Amino acid sequence: MTILAERVILPERRSTAGRLSDFFWRHPHVLLALLLGPPLLWLGVVYLGSLFALLLQSFFSIDDFSGLINYEFTLATYRQLLSDTHLDIIIRTVSMAAIVTFVSALIAFPIAYYAARYARGKWKALFYLAVMLPLWSSYLVKIYAWKLILAKEGILTWFFEKLNLLWLLEAWLTLPVVGGNSLSVSYTGTFIVFVYVWMPFMILPIQAALERVPANLIEASWDLGGTPAQTFRYVLFPLALPGIVAGSIFTFSLTLGDYIIPQIVGSSRLFIGQAVYAQQGTAGNIPLAAAFTVVPIVIMGAYLWMAKRMGAFDAL
Amino acid sequence: QEPLKELGKGEGELSIVTWPGYIERGETDKNYDWVTDFEKKTGCKISVKTAATSDEMVALMNEGGFDLVTASGDASLRLVAGKRVQPINTDLIPSWKTIDERMQNAPWHTVDGVHYGTPYVWGPNVLMYNTEAFKNEPPTSWKVVFEEMTLPDGKSNKGRVQAYDGPIHVADAANYLMAHKPDLGIKDPYELNEDQYKAALDLLRVQRTLVGRYWHDAMIQIDDFKNEGVVASGSWPFQVNLMRSEKQPISSIIPEEGVTGWADTTMLHADSEHPNCAYMWMEHTLSPKVQGDVSAWFGANPSVGAACKGNELLTDEGCATNGYNDFEKVKFWKTPVTKCSQGECVPYHRWVSDYIGVIGGR
Amino acid sequence: MTTAVLFDNVSRHFGIVRAVDRVNLSIAEGEFFAMLGPSGSGKTTCLRLMAGFEQPTGGHIEIFGETAEGVPPYRRSVNTVFQDYALFPHLSILDNVAYGLMVKGIGREERRKAAEDALAMVKLPGYGTRRPGQLSGGQRQRVALARALVNKPKVLLLDEPLGALDLKLREQMQEELKSLQKSLGITFVFVTHDQGEALSMADRIAVFNDGRIQQLGSPEDVYNRPKTRFVADFVGSSNVLSADLCRRLGLKAAFASLRPEAVAIAPPHNGALSLSGTVASQSFLGATNRIVVDVEGARIAVASPATQGFPPIGSAVTISFAARDLYPMDDA
Amino acid sequence: MTTAVLFDNVSRHFGIVRAVDRVNLSIAEGEFFAMLGPSGSGKTTCLRLMAGFEQPTGGHIEIFGETAEGVPPYRRSVNTVFQDYALFPHLSILDNVAYGLMVKGIGREERRKAAEDALAMVKLPGYGTRRPGQLSGGQRQRVALARALVNKPKVLLLDEPLGALDLKLREQMQEELKSLQKSLGITFVFVTHDQGEALSMADRIAVFNDGRIQQLGSPEDVYNRPKTRFVADFVGSSNVLSADLCRRLGLKAAFASLRPEAVAIAPPHNGALSLSGTVASQSFLGATNRIVVDVEGARIAVASPATQGFPPIGSAVTISFAARDLYPMDDA
Amino acid sequence: MRSEKSNSAPLGLKIAAAAGLAFMHLPILLIFLYAFTTEEKSYQFPPPGLTTQWFAVAWNRPDVWAALTLSVKVASIATAAALVLGTLCAAAVSQTRFFGREAVSLLVILPIALPGIITGIALRSAFSIADIPFSFWTIMLGHATFCIVVVYNNAVARFRRISGSLIEASMDLGADGFQTFRYVILPNIATALLAGGMLAFALSFDEVIVTTFTAGQQSTLPIWMLEELIRPRQRPVTNVVAMVVVIVTFLPILGAYYLTRDGDQIAGAGK
């Protein structure tokens, strides 16, 4: 042991780092500003700025013939947004997003529950990978794989035929709303693909939430006479809810905004994403596209606010 | 804006907005290539952006960054009005003189006597059908895609027909009504008063019940004919040719009601950064060879009569097959505007939103 | 007297780990039974076997005369107060306490009343609307107790319920628990690794080590008459005298235990045994001083009343103790 | 004697919370100074003020005569042993111990040697290559100690360093710490909420409550002569006699404290005071029995040697104690 | 001690979980299967024959390589930007308290909580207002925006686990702010950053929607795939590329798992 401090209070450091360090220690706010500056500049100024610029455009209108934007404040675009045609699109999309979210949660829960509560060691890793594999496989190629499966002359038909169950498929397709000429041009098909593509986003947050539920709460419930079903209903589910909400942020928002899935597997009835894409890209109607984006922004804004209050962000 | 005065050296690049199948560099079939040689000769490297509808083309041109667009009649005048394209100096295009007279001064690219582009190719929107479903009774009328009926194979057409996923399809309905409801008094399917328009929408609503999915993209339509059991639809000769080349049981006709169609113009963007290459390309596209090749590949008709003879790919019968002589039967796409020969007509923006509504089930 | 819990040669092995190994015990109805032992000695596992969270890998368990194997926890009239309380964080205190009644289908009003009574019993009236997160450790512990008691269990299992509390609170809770048990007459099975706690509260104590019961008896038995060196060492800070030293004191035994408080720094009086050594260290413990005397290499701790003061370190002293306080032990 | 740490009317308020409130203290060089008090009484905050993690909102701090305000922690020759040890999980034990030397720029070889010496000093030679995760709680505690000591601090701050250890280990570490402090002569400031620990280890004790020092003195002072009711209550489980009872015993004071071990269940002998009452409860604590006697509603705890056995509950007894053990207190 | 260690899952749960996993995986198998089909133009089921020729064909397609190169470049730079910004933000949010802390954590989440099309279209119109031409950097900007949150989530979770006393211990032992960062903070958050970075990379690598709006005429791999899927030339080539990409992106994901498995979950892994 060599160092013997002469003085108890050591002198100020003369190196730049030392002096800067002292400076930051005395002025923590400067340090905070330096830390927060770049991300805030990026997200707060560039990103939020772009969003606001976009929203601003929704108060302009477009010249129908030339397709050029008329830079004058007007609510005409919002009037247009609230027309029956566009309201149909909004309702259609929001209902789809809600059902997709619900069913995703339904399918995801047992997987997440098993992974969180029963899988151990190697199995746990395997489960994780099994969830991640589809998550990170090319989104487009997955959609096309489903197109193959759902087509009238596709794999599902082939299987139903082999199993002599074709009548079942056909019966389903004759149903109103969910039916159609084939699965790939019906809401059923769009729904299946949405669920398929977004469900993995639901599993991980639920799993995270379930893993945070102390095992002894479940034992406490049993101990107090709660049957497994009651334990699920009164303890496990409420405690997993923030995870479900966190996951639903993804499934809901991704369904609200997607335009590729309903275009490839769907009945040509537009979803918000398609409408935005079409108004922006095909029709060049940026004001209407911007007005359309207000819908998911408002919905997700409310959703996030609720999720934050439920503590769902910790499960993200 | 003043057109270019004289031709300079190529800028080395050229970007073009076009329809799928319009500009080929031999990637699908190496016989169909009218780009590689051009690039070699002029040093202008071509990049192609395809668009599925006229609206998309207008949007892309409005956004900028492109030199040329092969605009159909329903887009060209909008581009002119929006000042997105510039007048061209026909003197810089030696082949201008060779252009079919019917096309040279066509109203969809000529405004007040000023030309805003060179004609590319034109063609009809044909009725494509599956020969197995229709057996020996090929359809003769657009009825098969507008009204429920039993097809020759004994099954209903419900869910087995398609229609174009673009607002301009309203004109196809109007065209059908012109023949079947003459008392509506439709003279021009692109000029509809409120009553005529309403009747067209009603017809389209009936069609909605028959259509599983509207076609938006030529390739996806091909998929749907192959995998989704679709047997009849308005289409482009391009799809017909492509599927026939794959030995699919596909054929097409021009039904008795006549057809809508397109006549496309290669137009130069107002802010083009590669005008010299653009002029070279316009000249290139007017050569009988290119005109014939494009026509053969897409199933279209050349704007240069000379292309009808002696083109290896098109063959001497090609023009007749593709409807070169049916020019009069074709009602070319143009943008519906309020001011029309009937006084007041329903403008395009209503076509846009109402057609979305009809497809959405309204 | 009815037997509340009976373990007949019960084992619970996890692979090669013998968490509980051939344990026999029988707990009488109304008894306050403590399980004492170091960490990992199998106390919790025993409790979990009683609650039904674990199944024995060998032997047989009876609860009030009925076979317990295969009966799930929710069908046993046995309730547990968990070490970390395991209160439901998403429920109010009242709903926590009423939980057991709710799952049994008791009506809302009735269970509210029962829960409020239980809260009053643990001296937390009016806390019903709070959340567990808003209570202190001691309060949570009492809620956990109320939540278990409201079900009127036949046997209450408590797994180190006071482990997380600080000394003062702990002493207070010990008293409360003890008096509650007396007034309710419920059988308490109490796990702890704190010898003081076990001694002061229990009617009987089972001292565990390595999955086995080392000694089972009254607090006095265990404290004053440890059967093994392990018990002597673990229960209180006993001096363990080697065979050598025993022989010198005229005792034939492998080991003997000698409690520090049985030793005095004083010359022997009538019939007392004595040894001499030097003072090695000393510390003030408040009520007593702890003086360690080095007797030919063996260190013997002496607890002497604080009033007697410290002999200087290194000084020669004589220690004396009664022969009966020297307690011979069987094994090492 | 040099003053190591001086607090001159120091306060640290967090908004309306007065974590430390007008504290005066002066710790002498080489002293073993303990800060004792219940949870939330401001002990940790005091320590953090010394270490430089907090700045006082009022008053003045000196360390070895130099003003400490505004000096960041890394420029103070004061080191801390954290309650949770705060070992760097990504570094080996050796690198943990050598950390302070490394950031000071000491060469690799030299600091390795110094660190190994320090590890030997805390009886962990050869543990250098392990990771903190591979050590037991007690071992980690010693590494934390070595890591602080290797810097030869003038003042060592210890924040409940033994809080997480179990009883046996704790007693052992107490002895080690004490002897280390003696041999190194470093000033130790030791925070605990365990009165036994403070009493047995410290030269002087400051008893904290609500951010203030209630009493500052030697262990005997604090234990036997509590200045306030709070101290009497907190340090050991004293009986607090009300003014009424005091008056009857001929003492003029608002309150008086009486240690249980100063009371005997016996008739008074020469000059002793006595009271009579009935036995309310009793428990076996191993070395002693705790018997609570009800004297006209006041409950007086008696610690009687276990050898004396229990009088039956409800029986009438006389308790006696020396007048000098009755210690009058200033306030409530 | 978890009782589940000894108990096994109820049968119903096992079946539900297995069925769910099968649902998630069968289409993937299909993608793999069609990388080997002999049919070129359309997908037939069952495939008429199997071949490995498409791997060679894919290898020799320059457009695949061009798109791949662009995607790798974009993902790398976007990841780097996200790492810096995400870490700074996580440090500020977890190590200090300031007014608006909650708002910042909400702001970071916004780009993934809002549909990608909104991010895309907003950035696109901002570019056009500011007259910024599409370039590599516009794609990167869009990607980094939604990648920040992945890094942020991982870093915040880790920062939470570094007990505050670790940093104080370092300062106590004489390390100034920079030394503390270098010797204590960085080594402790390194694996979390690596995990976050890998996920950010994979996220950027597969992004279609935002890219569509910020790429102009450039083709990243997913854009290339979209084009190929709609206008196929050699369809199985797309499957070959997809399959290779799955296998290649899988390695970093596996890595991220092992780096973070004890303790924090892979926060925001989905996305």
Ligand SMILES: Nc1ncnc2c1ncn2[C@@H]1O[C@H](COP(=O)(O)OP(=O)(O)OP(=O)(O)O)[C@@H](O)[C@H]1O
């Ligand atoms: N589910 C399990 N799987 C494997 N080993 C287990 C399991 N449960 C307990 N054990 C082992 O059994 C032994 C006894 O554990 P138990 O929890 O009963 O001890 P304990 O006496 O309660 O200890 P503590 O005082 O630390 O709570 C330990 O070695 C433990 O590791």
Ligand SMILES: Nc1ncnc2c1ncn2[C@@H]1O[C@H](COP(=O)(O)OP(=O)(O)OP(=O)(O)O)[C@@H](O)[C@H]1O
């Ligand atoms: N950073 C802070 N902000 C606000 N209040 C604080 C802060 N630090 C401490 N306090 C408050 O100051 C009071 C004293 O806290 P301190 O940690 O010093 O107590 P303590 O005596 O160490 O308690 P314990 O034994 O529980 O560690 C407490 O009421 C605490 O809540």
Ligand SMILES: NCCCCNCCCN
């Ligand atoms: N695995 C990729 C799925 C595509 C979803 N991307 C969402 C990004 C949101 N901006």
Ligand SMILES: [Mg+2]
């Ligand atoms: Mg235990």
Ligand SMILES: [Mg+2]
């Ligand atoms: Mg503290």
